[in-house]
Amino acid sequence: MIGRGPLGAPPDSFTMDTITPTRTADPAKTDLPLGLMLAWRVVVAIGLLAAAFGVAFAVGIEVEGTLRWVFTAALGIGGVLAILAIQWTRTMVHRGRATGFFLDYLVAIGAAFAMAQGADLFNGLDTAAARFNDSALFLILIVVGWFVGGFAEKTKRPALVRRIARSTMAAGLAVLLVSMGLLPGLVEFARRLTQADVFIPLAIALVAAYSARLLWSERAASSFGTNQNQAEVMDGFFFVSPNLIGFLVFLAGPLLVSLFISLTDWDGLTQASFVGLENYGRLFSDAAFLKSLRNILVFGLVAVPASVIPGLFLAALLNSKLPGMKVFRAIYFLPSIAGVVGVTLIWKNLLNATVGFVNYGILRATEIVNSLTGAEFEAAQPLWISGSSVALFSVMIVFAWQQLGFNTVLFLAGMQGIDPSLYEAADIDGASAWARFRSITVPLLKPTTVFVVTNATILALQLFNEPFILQAPGPPNGPSNSTLSPVIYLYQNAFQRFRQGYASAVAWALFALIFAITLVYFSRQDEEGVLSA
Amino acid sequence: MPDTPTQQQDRRRRLVRTTVNRGSAYLVLVLFAAVMLFPFVYMATGAVKTPSDTFRYPPKVLPRVPLVAEIDGEEREVFSLDFGSGEEPAVLVETGVAAGLFVDPDNPERTVPWPLDLASETGSTVTVGGESLSTFDVQLVAGTETLALQRNTVVGRFQQLDGDGVTYAVPRTATPAETIDAQWSNFSEVIGLRDLDRALTNTILVTILVVAGTLFTSIMGGYAFARVRFPGRDKMFLAYLGSIMLPFIVLIIPLFQLMVGLGWVNHIGSLVWPFLFNAYGTFLMRQFFIAIPKDLEEAAFIDGAKRGRILWTIFVPLSWPAIATLATFMFLYAWNSFIWPLVSINVANADNFVLTLALQQLGGTAGESPNLLFAGIVLSVLVPFTVFAFAQRYFVENVATSGIK
Numbered sequence: 001m002i003g004r005g006p007l008g009a010p011p012d013s014f015t016m017d018t019i020t021p022t023r024t025a026d027p028a029k030t031d032l033p034l035g036l037m038l039a040w041r042v043v044v045a046i047g048l049l050a051a052a053f054g055v056a057f058a059v060g061i062e063v064e065g066t067l068r069w070v071f072t073a074a075l076g077i078g079g080v081l082a083i084l085a086i087q088w089t090r091t092m093v094h095r096g097r098a099t100g101f102f103l104d105y106l107v108a109i110g111a112a113f114a115m116a117q118g119a120d121l122f123n124g125l126d127t128a129a130a131r132f133n134d135s136a137l138f139l140i141l142i143v144v145g146w147f148v149g150g151f152a153e154k155t156k157r158p159a160l161v162r163r164i165a166r167s168t169m170a171a172g173l174a175v176l177l178v179s180m181g182l183l184p185g186l187v188e189f190a191r192r193l194t195q196a197d198v199f200i201p202l203a204i205a206l207v208a209a210y211s212a213r214l215l216w217s218e219r220a221a222s223s224f225g226t227n228q229n230q231a232e233v234m235d236g237f238f239f240v241s242p243n244l245i246g247f248l249v250f251l252a253g254p255l256l257v258s259l260f261i262s263l264t265d266w267d268g269l270t271q272a273s274f275v276g277l278e279n280y281g282r283l284f285s286d287a288a289f290l291k292s293l294r295n296i297l298v299f300g301l302v303a304v305p306a307s308v309i310p311g312l313f314l315a316a317l318l319n320s321k322l323p324g325m326k327v328f329r330a331i332y333f334l335p336s337i338a339g340v341v342g343v344t345l346i347w348k349n350l351l352n353a354t355v356g357f358v359n360y361g362i363l364r365a366t367e368i369v370n371s372l373t374g375a376e377f378e379a380a381q382p383l384w385i386s387g388s389s390v391a392l393f394s395v396m397i398v399f400a401w402q403q404l405g406f407n408t409v410l411f412l413a414g415m416q417g418i419d420p421s422l423y424e425a426a427d428i429d430g431a432s433a434w435a436r437f438r439s440i441t442v443p444l445l446k447p448t449t450v451f452v453v454t455n456a457t458i459l460a461l462q463l464f465n466e467p468f469i470l471q472a473p474g475p476p477n478g479p480s481n482s483t484l485s486p487v488i489y490l491y492q493n494a495f496q497r498f499r500q501g502y503a504s505a506v507a508w509a510l511f512a513l514i515f516a517i518t519l520v521y522f523s524r525q526d527e528e529g530v531l532s533a
Numbered sequence: 534m535p536d537t538p539t540q541q542q543d544r545r546r547r548l549v550r551t552t553v554n555r556g557s558a559y560l561v562l563v564l565f566a567a568v569m570l571f572p573f574v575y576m577a578t579g580a581v582k583t584p585s586d587t588f589r590y591p592p593k594v595l596p597r598v599p600l601v602a603e604i605d606g607e608e609r610e611v612f613s614l615d616f617g618s619g620e621e622p623a624v625l626v627e628t629g630v631a632a633g634l635f636v637d638p639d640n641p642e643r644t645v646p647w648p649l650d651l652a653s654e655t656g657s658t659v660t661v662g663g664e665s666l667s668t669f670d671v672q673l674v675a676g677t678e679t680l681a682l683q684r685n686t687v688v689g690r691f692q693q694l695d696g697d698g699v700t701y702a703v704p705r706t707a708t709p710a711e712t713i714d715a716q717w718s719n720f721s722e723v724i725g726l727r728d729l730d731r732a733l734t735n736t737i738l739v740t741i742l743v744v745a746g747t748l749f750t751s752i753m754g755g756y757a758f759a760r761v762r763f764p765g766r767d768k769m770f771l772a773y774l775g776s777i778m779l780p781f782i783v784l785i786i787p788l789f790q791l792m793v794g795l796g797w798v799n800h801i802g803s804l805v806w807p808f809l810f811n812a813y814g815t816f817l818m819r820q821f822f823i824a825i826p827k828d829l830e831e832a833a834f835i836d837g838a839k840r841g842r843i844l845w846t847i848f849v850p851l852s853w854p855a856i857a858t859l860a861t862f863m864f865l866y867a868w869n870s871f872i873w874p875l876v877s878i879n880v881a882n883a884d885n886f887v888l889t890l891a892l893q894q895l896g897g898t899a900g901e902s903p904n905l906l907f908a909g910i911v912l913s914v915l916v917p918f919t920v921f922a923f924a925q926r927y928f929v930e931n932v933a934t935s936g937i938k
Contacts, residue, residue, distance in 0.1 A: 097653045123800040125738075126885060133734040198547075229762075235840045236763030243754035244769070246810025251776055254787035261786060268790065314565060324559075330925055331566045334573065337870035337917045337928070341889040342910040345896040346572045349579070349903050353591045357575065405569065406932060433554060462780055465871050471892035472897035487782050494786050497877060507783045518778050 032214065034089075037100075040211050041089055044103055044524040047204075052076040067257075078103060088496075095225035097215050098234055104212035105238075109245070111205035118197035119164045119189060128180055135179035141172025146531035172359035197249055262504035272501065279505035289506065292484045299392060299399075299485070300460040306400035310444075311407030313440040314439055318408065319415045329412065332405035347398045351470075358384070360389055385470050395483055403459065405493065407452050414448030415441060455522040458514050462487055486510045534680040537609045573914075575900040580721070581715035586605035590825075602694055613710040614691050615696035617674045621846040622710045623700065627690040635671055637660055645680060646688045646703050647671050655679065674700055707740065718777040719908040723895075728883060729909050732891035736868060737916070739804050739887060743867040744860050746809030748918035751859060752852075755818025760830070773812045781873070791878055801885050808867065814859050820854035822848055857927040861920070868917055 004078055014353040052075035055068055081099055088096030093234060116122055149165030167261055192198050221231060266272035270312075283289050289292040314332065318325045350357050359381045366379035382390045418441065426436045442449075467483035468491075477484035477492070485504055494503035575594065579587060582596040589597075600611040602624055613620045630648050637643040638659045653667040657667050658682050666681035689704040724730045758770045759764070788807060792798040797806065825848060833843050848854070871889040878885050880894065892913055895906050921928055 078540060078702070078928065093594070117795070122795070122797055122802045122806060125802045125805065126800050129735050129738050129801050130884065132738050133731050136737060137735070168835075173555060232761055233763040236620070236757050236761035236766060237842075239753045239757035239761060239840070240763075240769070241753075243752040243810050243815055246750060246807075247812070250788065250791075250807040251779070251784065251812075253778070254770075254784045254791060257787035257790070258783055261790075268786075289666075310565070314562070319561055320558065322555060325774065328562050328566055328927075329929070330921075333568050333921075333925075333928065334569060335864065337921045338573070338914045339865075339897075339917065341869070341892050342576075342913050343572065343873050343891060345577045345906060345910060346671075348896065349587075350572060350575065351909075355588050355592055357571075357592050360590070360592050390750065391640055401572075404565075409929055409932045413929075458780070462782060464782075468875075472893065479576070490782060490785075491876075495789075500786050500790075504786050511780055513784045514780055514938045515778070 032220060037211065038086065038089055039117065040207065041082060041086045041100060044107060044208075045086060048107075049079035050158065052079055060306055078106070089160065092224055093245065094224050094226045094230050097226060098230065100217040101212055104208045104215065105241070108205045108208035108212055111208060114336075115198055115205055116200035118201060119192045119533050120194060122166060124185065128183075129302065131180040135176055138172055138176040138179060138453075141175065141229070142169050145169030145172060152351065163443055170286065193519045245472075256506065258504050261501055262508050264501040265499075266501040267498040268500040269498070276503070279502050279507070281510055283500065283505060286486065287490055289486070291481050292486045292489045295392060295481075296463060296485050299396060299463060300457055302393075302455060303396040303399045303460055304456045305405075307403035307456055308407055308449075310443075311404050311452070312411050312449070314408045315411030315415055316342065316441060318412050332408050335402040336406045340465040341424050343396055343402055343471060344466050347394075347401070347466055348385065348470050351394050351397070353381065353383045353386065356384070386479060388482045391467075391471075391482040394497040395463070398466045398470070399460065399463070403456055410452050410455075411445065413449060414445050418444050450521060450524050454517060457517055461510065461514055461517075464488055464491065537755060571937045576907050576910050576914075579904060579916045580716060580719055582718055582904045582907075584718075584902045584904055587907075595713050596715050596716045598716070600712045610630070611694060612691060612702070612704075612707045612709040614700050614702055614707060615674065616693050616696070616700055620695075620708070621698075622690040622694040623698075624694060624762045625689045625707075628704060629687050630690055632686050632688040632701065633669070633682045634684050634686045635669065636666070636683045637678075638668070638681050644683065645671070645673065646686050646701065647673065648688060648690075648701055649685075652680075652682075652868070674698075689835040716904065719872040719904050720912070723905045723912070727891070727895060727905065727909070728886075729888075729891055729895075729912060731884060732886045732888045733912060735801060735886065736888045736913075739801060740864055740867040742805045743808050744863045747814050747863045748856060748860060750810050751814030752844070753820045754815040755820075755822050756840075756848060758815065758819040759822035759839065773815055776812045777816065784877060785872070788873075792877060798877055799879045799882055799885065804870075804874055804887065807931055809862065814863065816853070817862075818855060818860050823850050825851055854927070854930065857924060858930045861924055861927045862931045864920060865917065 030393060052072050054066055055071040057073060065082050077493070082103055085096055085099040085103060089100060090096075145165045145168030148168065149162055152161040152165060193202065210323045220400065226234075235415060252294075263274060263276060264272040265275045265278075318329055363379040366377050369375065370377055382393075384390055384394045422444075426440060431439070464476075464487040465484040467478060467488060471478050471483060473490075476488045488508070490503045490506040490510070493499045493506065538816045578594050580598050583598055583797070586593075586597055600622065601608050602611050602906070603609070604624060609624045611622045614622075614623045616623070630729050631650075632646050632648045633652065635652070638661055652671040655668045655670055657668050658665050661681050661683075664683075666683060668679050668681050670677050671680050676834060677688075686703070688701040689707075690703060691700050691707070693699070704757055758766060758773075790797065792803045792807075797803040829847055829851075830843050833847060838846075859937055870887075871893070873885050874890045875893070878887075878890060881893070883894075886894070887910075892906070892909050895909050
């Protein structure tokens with residue numbers, strides 16, 4: 001028997017076998033519509049198996065290559081489970097309820113998805129967005145309601161204020177939805193219901209959802225003799241299901257597909273041909289790819305320290321409890337809020353070789369130095385973005401400038417975790433600020449430092465936005481490939497030259513590099529005992 | 534007990550040291566703050582400049598426009614010229630005045646274009662730059678000078694705006710008088726002509742949906758991983774944790790193909806539907822839920838409440854800090870994402886642009902008008918900056934928690 005253990009305790013090993021269904025109810029006495037449920041189970045089993053055959057032999061459905069067999073296998077397993085569920089439902093064991101519920105749940109989601117695709121609901125967001133352009137101001141009502149609700153506790157009659165706030169928000173949402181065309185949308189949807197590819201999936205979805213609801217109910221739980229632990233397992237899978245489905249469809253699935261694509265020669269349109277590891281072999285003799293690797297290493301070696309080292313010192317200053325530190329922290333953090341596209345475009349103008357502030361600043365600074373020292377320095381006026389020797393340096397400036405505040409805040413968070421009594425002890429010993437920084441802050445901050453460096457390195461390795469925006473409208477690889485990064489190379493191969501197999505190999509090579517760095521990071525953290533602590 | 538002289542000295546020395554330390558700390562902080570803020574100041578003032586003002590050299594921070602004076606119901610450009618007592622505003626009253634370009638024999642770098650009527654030939658000549666030129670007594674504003682005539686030219690006659698002084702200069706090279714003035718119309722232009730309002734509302738819609746969807750799935754998943762026991766839970770969680778480290782670029786090609794297959798590519802939905810699930814968010818909520826005392830739900834269980842109810846009525850109200858932290862994280866993620874919209878939304882389909890894409894297009898094509906680009910950037914940072922002003926705590930919290938992931 002498994003009880004609810006203390007929180008965070010190592011979980012007991014769970015397998016389906018440890019849960020022995022206990023019969024507590026007599027199937028004959030149930031008030032569930034047993035006949036109808038059994039009939040529905042049979043329909044689901046036949047439907048799933050038919051769909052599996054349909055996909056396998058592509059009857060009216062176009063599914064490419066390997067994916068077809070994945071779908072066939074999934075539907076086939078579903079079908080077999082559905083057949084088993086018939087028997088389990090007849091004998092009224094919990095397994096019948098659990099299997100039936102999850103089959104119905106998945107069938108309902110699948111059918112609802114097919115219905116939404118058939119009725120073009122997913123792309124209906126375009127229409128909604130067009131309407132939203134005129135009605136976005138109603139959002140203010142919702143925001144105002146939110147703020148009023150936040151102040152409710154400070155007023156004399158919080159319950160009343162909260163109700164006002166809630167109704168304001170509800171009214172705002174209603175007005176927003178109506179002005180976004182909810183009603184015409186519903187009418188349009190009703191009209192599309194007459195199409196078979198909308199009506200049939202909708203009917204299936206409704207029946208499956210109803211059946212799932214029935215099986216989820218307390219009534220079903222007692223009829224099928226579900227015990228508490230079995231109920232918990234059902235709850236667990238149910239709660240994790242939205243995430244799990246998304247994870248499988250949009251992350252794990254594409255990841256496997258990506259690995260497969262990297263082993264093929266594919267333009268993204270026609271049939272892919274399997275080439276094994278050829279793409280990976282080509283990487284090592286591809287001058288452009290090697291150049292992109294070299295660029296990114298040079299970039300990382302400069303931009304990472306440039307964004308990390310000042311961050312460490314700034315954080316140490318910010319940690320000094322002097323007045324005004326929160327303001328400085330907020331200012332340093334602004335570039336991380338503003339978004340890379342905006343700030344890169346600002347820097348693109350600042351770095352303009354002829355009228356930009358950077359070159360003007362260099363000129364003025366040189367003049368001042370010359371007039372003070374009597375020297376005759378020539379002011380450097382680099383071409384920045386368009387100069388093949390300085391283009392990558394321009395990217396470094398933008399990257400370090402944007403990353404600096406983020407790193408500072410990370411360091412600051414790490415420093416605030418250091419025991420203040422250590423500093424007090426050092427103060428009593430008469431240690432200088434620099435000595436305290438060197439012998440307390442830096443060593444104790446090592447885990448944070450390792451994380452900051454790893455994080456900045458991973459970001460630097462995925463460099464794309466800054467050179468892409470700086471070099472526009474020219475090609476993002478910059479003058480003589482000086483700002484070509486692996487991600488830019490990937491983008492150009494995948495979406496401009498339509499060599500998606502080769503581009504996937506680039507992606508996996510880069511992933512391997514990032515993964516190796518992450519592993520080094522974790523082993524370092526382990527040495528520090530952070531993970532085991 | 535009075536201090537001994539050495540104690541006093543010691544204290545004074547320490548005070549000096551602290552003051553110097555604090556002063557230099559603030560100096561460094563202010564210096565970096567200036568470096569961080571300057572691009573934003575430049576953006577904000579650039580957004581209200583005229584197009585030509587953005588290309589001026591030397592560059593200026595504040596927006597300037599040419600000064601205009603109304604004379605006899607007519608708008609006239611105002612210049613800044615010397616009438617004997619420094620630069621003063623003046624207007625051009627006559628063009629094409631026959632003049633000579635006079636050169637200072639003692640300083641050949643200095644040339645003065647001046648009407649020939651105000652010069653009288655002296656009869657002598659002087660050699661300037663290997664050329665023999667005849668000299669003139671020229672009645673300049675400051676007084677008569679003897680200069681050499683280099684060649685003939687034409688000048689314009691300028692009338693002092695606040696007096697009756699008269700001076701001559703070449704209108705093309707005369708310094709225009711300027712005043713600091715903001716071109717607020719840049720915003721309406723960038724919204725109206727470049728349709729940035731559409732990109733703005735699209736971004737708002739996408740962000741709202743992504744934040745709301747991720748909060749929902751993360752709260753559900755986080756609760757399951759934290760409090761509900763089911764087979765395979767911990768292995769599943771480990772896989773989730775690992776996927777946080779997965780760079781998005783590995784997924785970009787298959788995800789694009791998936792969007793093509795589903796027919797969502799080039800639609801706003803492709804920016805929303807795949808991004809309603811976030812491993813980091815699930816992780817964040819799980820970490821928070823796991824720290825909530827167990828007694829709180831025990832009582833509800835005894836009352837026969839179901840887990841869904843317990844989650845939404847007990848856990849969620851207790852978790853506002855974590856929810857707000859996750860919301861700010863997802864807000865920045867959705868608002869600023871660039872590479873995926875770039876891949877998914879066709880460049881020709883401006884109706885479905887989000888701000889990042891619209892700005893990139895504006896920056897790539899509107900090279901002749903950076904002022905409009907700056908106005909667009911101001912619009913794009915307005916919402917994040919406002920949210921940051923109200924929820925700074927949660928942004929910082931988010932960074933701090935990302936450090937322990």
